[in-house]
Amino acid sequence: MTNTTVTARATDGIARRARxxxxxxxxxxxxVGLGFCLPAGWMLLTSFHSEQDAAANPPALGAxxxxxxxxxxxERGGDGPWxxxxxxxxxxxxxxxLVLLLALPAAYALSIRPVRKWTDVMFFFLSTKMxxxxxxxxxxxxxxxxxxxxxxxxxxxxxxxxxxxxxxxWMMQSFLADVPVSIIxxxxxxxxxxxxxxxxxxxxxAGPGIAATALICFIFSWNELLFAGVLxxxxxxxxxxxxxxxxxSEGLFLAQLCAASVVVSLPVLAAGYAAQDKLVQGLSLGAVx
Amino acid sequence: xxTSVGTAPKVSSxxxxxxxxxxxxxxxxxxxxxxxxxxxxxxxxTQLPFVxxxxxxxxxWNSYDPDxxxxxxxxxxxxxxxxxxxxxxxxxxxxxxxxxxxxxVVLGLGLALLLDRAFFGRGFVRTLLITPFLLVPVSAALLWxxxxxxxxxxxxxxxxAWVAGLFGDxxxxxPDWISGMPLVAVExxxxxxxxxxxxxxxxxxxxxxxxxxxxxxxxxxxxxxxxFRYLTLPHLRRYLELGVLLGxxxxxxxxxxxxxxxxxxxxxxxxxxxxxQTFYKAHEYGLASAAGVVVVxxxxxxxxxALRVVxxxxxxxxxxx
Numbered sequence: 001m002t003n004t005t006v007t008a009r010a011t012d013g014i015a016r017r018a019r020x021x022x023x024x025x026x027x028x029x030x031x032v033g034l035g036f037c038l039p040a041g042w043m044l045l046t047s048f049h050s051e052q053d054a055a056a057n058p059p060a061l062g063a064x065x066x067x068x069x070x071x072x073x074x075e076r077g078g079d080g081p082w083x084x085x086x087x088x089x090x091x092x093x094x095x096x097x098l099v100l101l102l103a104l105p106a107a108y109a110l111s112i113r114p115v116r117k118w119t120d121v122m123f124f125f126l127s128t129k130m131x132x133x134x135x136x137x138x139x140x141x142x143x144x145x146x147x148x149x150x151x152x153x154x155x156x157x158x159x160x161x162x163x164x165x166x167x168x169x170w171m172m173q174s175f176l177a178d179v180p181v182s183i184i185x186x187x188x189x190x191x192x193x194x195x196x197x198x199x200x201x202x203x204x205x206a207g208p209g210i211a212a213t214a215l216i217c218f219i220f221s222w223n224e225l226l227f228a229g230v231l232x233x234x235x236x237x238x239x240x241x242x243x244x245x246x247x248x249s250e251g252l253f254l255a256q257l258c259a260a261s262v263v264v265s266l267p268v269l270a271a272g273y274a275a276q277d278k279l280v281q282g283l284s285l286g287a288v289x
Numbered sequence: 290x291x292t293s294v295g296t297a298p299k300v301s302s303x304x305x306x307x308x309x310x311x312x313x314x315x316x317x318x319x320x321x322x323x324x325x326x327x328x329x330x331x332x333x334x335t336q337l338p339f340v341x342x343x344x345x346x347x348x349x350w351n352s353y354d355p356d357x358x359x360x361x362x363x364x365x366x367x368x369x370x371x372x373x374x375x376x377x378x379x380x381x382x383x384x385x386x387x388x389x390x391x392x393x394v395v396l397g398l399g400l401a402l403l404l405d406r407a408f409f410g411r412g413f414v415r416t417l418l419i420t421p422f423l424l425v426p427v428s429a430a431l432l433w434x435x436x437x438x439x440x441x442x443x444x445x446x447x448x449x450a451w452v453a454g455l456f457g458d459x460x461x462x463x464p465d466w467i468s469g470m471p472l473v474a475v476e477x478x479x480x481x482x483x484x485x486x487x488x489x490x491x492x493x494x495x496x497x498x499x500x501x502x503x504x505x506x507x508x509x510x511x512x513x514x515x516x517f518r519y520l521t522l523p524h525l526r527r528y529l530e531l532g533v534l535l536g537x538x539x540x541x542x543x544x545x546x547x548x549x550x551x552x553x554x555x556x557x558x559x560x561x562x563x564x565x566q567t568f569y570k571a572h573e574y575g576l577a578s579a580a581g582v583v584v585v586x587x588x589x590x591x592x593x594x595a596l597r598v599v600x601x602x603x604x605x606x607x608x609x610x
Contacts, residue, residue, distance in 0.1 A: 025406060026406070026408025026409060026411075029400075029403040029404060029408060030410065030414055032418075033414035033417040034417065036400075036418055036484075036485075037417040037420050039433070039436070039444070039481065040420045040421060040424060040432070042437075042444050043428075043432050043436055054442070055441075057441060057442050057446065057447045057450055058447050059444060059448065102326050102327040102330055103327060105324070105326065106323060106324045106326070106327035106328070109321065109322075109323040113320055115320050115324060121324065121328075123596060123600075124328075125327075127592065128331055128336070130589075130592040130595065131335060131339060131585060131588070132541070132561065132584045132588050134542065134544075134564045134565060134581055135339055135581035135582065136335065136338030136342060136581075137565070137581075138341075138342060138574060138578055140338050142341075142574075143338075158334060162330065162334035165327060165330065165331055166331065169327060222425065223427075225426065225427055226545075226565070229548075230565070230569060239425070240426075240427040243425070243427045243431060244427055244548070246431075247431065254435060254436065254442065257436075258436065260428075261424070261425070261431060262428075264425050264427075265425045265428050268425060269424070272419065272422075272423035273416060273423070276416070279489070280489040280490060281493070
């Protein structure tokens with residue numbers, strides 16, 4: 001009797017200590033998380049400051065908020081940042097659509113009804129991703145110059161498609177492999193034709209994964225700088241290239257720069273927050289589930 | 290690069306063995322056909338340019354002097370291997386990649402362990418933590434260069450001035466971070482961007498760890514450190530390898546931060562930046578191509594190792610299927 005009370009009291013003490021430790025670690029996680037996000041938070045805050053407050057030292061933490069940074073960013077030059085933003089959106093969206101059109105049939109051939117030696121084909125796809133971009137840049141540049149494709153958004157669309165295609169095939173292979181073959185067989189036995197099977201059976205199961213794949217392709221294309229910087233100039237300039245030219249041209253406007261960075265990052269941030277789990281799964285080529 | 294393909298594991302998954310594979314010419318082509326557009330497209334857009342790079346690397350070719358273009362065999366490679374600037378950028382690339390990957394894996398592991406427990410607002414903290422990874426790389430680089438590092442109004446020196454002010458020091462030291470420690474400045478910005486990525490992968494690994502095993506070990510009297518050393522770490526090995534592998538592939542090729550923060554100055558030019566300069570600014574086409582080929586050979590060494598890691602992951606998936 002006394003024995004059990006003692007044990008109960010002891011476990012009670014251990015539990016209390018464990019609880020206290022867990023609270024402390026939770027607090028630590030909050031502090032580290034906030035600290036880690038601080039530079040980005042500071043950028044957001046600065047984007048709402050006036051140029052004078054943005055450049056204050058020590059930092060003007062409680063300064064009045066204003067939209068001037070955003071206003072001057074959008075009123076820059078004649079058209080402001082719209083042409084580069086539209087170019088980036090065009091390149092990212094079109095190449096993502098192209099990737100899906102090419103990768104979906106390929107992934108189908110590699111997962112649901114696998115061709116022979118399908119692992120070899122998968123490794124070929126992955127090995128193209130390990131070819132450093134910079135090793136093929138010069139021929140692409142010369143090709144573009146000789147064919148008049150320099151400063152043309154379509155060239156970027158093609159290059160971004162090839163850049164993201166291997167990742168997309170890997171990801172989608174793993175998502176399509178989640179569809180049980182028996183269900184497909186059953187549907188076919190019931191007389192469903194291929195389009196019906198794809199639409200009614202495969203799409204609902206693999207759909208979220210395919211959406212995540214599209215998202216990752218979009219993010220990578222939107223972020224890309226090296227190709228865009230070398231192969232575009234005035235007409236087809238993308239948002240990251242626009243950002244790099246932002247600072248040197250007419251001195252530095254810190255609030256405006258922060259506003260610009262926030263605006264350019266916004267599509268990626270929104271997409272990434274919306275699909276956090278799928279993002280990891282995709283970036284680790286579907287290996288982490 | 291496709292030479293490594295031969296090392297692919299022989300997979301005997303239930304699915305591959307299932308009697309769905311049609312025999313006979315026509316039907317075999319029908320299963321292969323969906324693959325062809327993607328394969329043809331990839332070969333045309335990624336492999337052909339590399340072959341062209343190989344050919345150009347054998348020429349002495351500066352576009353300022355196009356008439357002097359001539360075949361020189363391997364002499365560009367000799368120049369690449371002996372050029373001190375290029376040697377330095379090889380060293381920079383190795384240093385940059387190794388330090389960023391190691392530091393961000395270690396930090397990412399710490400963060401993943403912190404987040405692998407229930408606490409109030411865990412989802413929100415995770416969202417905060419992944420923000421650096423989701424910023425457009427150029428914005429992140431500009432943020433570090435101008436908003437944080439700037440000696441006059443950057444946040445680092447600003448915060449220091451504020452703290453010093455609290456203690457009555459009105460004229461504290463205001464170091465110029467980028468010229469003072471250029472490589473570390475670039476590395477810090479990259480570590481900040483890549484730690485969340487490592488954290489996400491390792492967190493997924495931690496959450497796939499079977500809970501009963503840890504419970505059993507605890508009942509047997511193992512302390513937290515022992516559980517971490519003998520249970521968690523071995524389980525995480527694959528995830529650590531995957532993080533190192535993917536991080537290396539991306540950071541070896543990294544261009545944006547070097548281009549933005551230091552413009553390759555002060556000993557921070559890595560290989561991608563140096564090659565970019567050799568052909569885009571100096572117009573030395575042959576030399577740039579040879580350097581590009583050297584990078585590919587280096588990456589192949591990394592990739593052979595990498596493919597082995599991935600194939601071990603792959604084998605598990607194939608067995609499960």
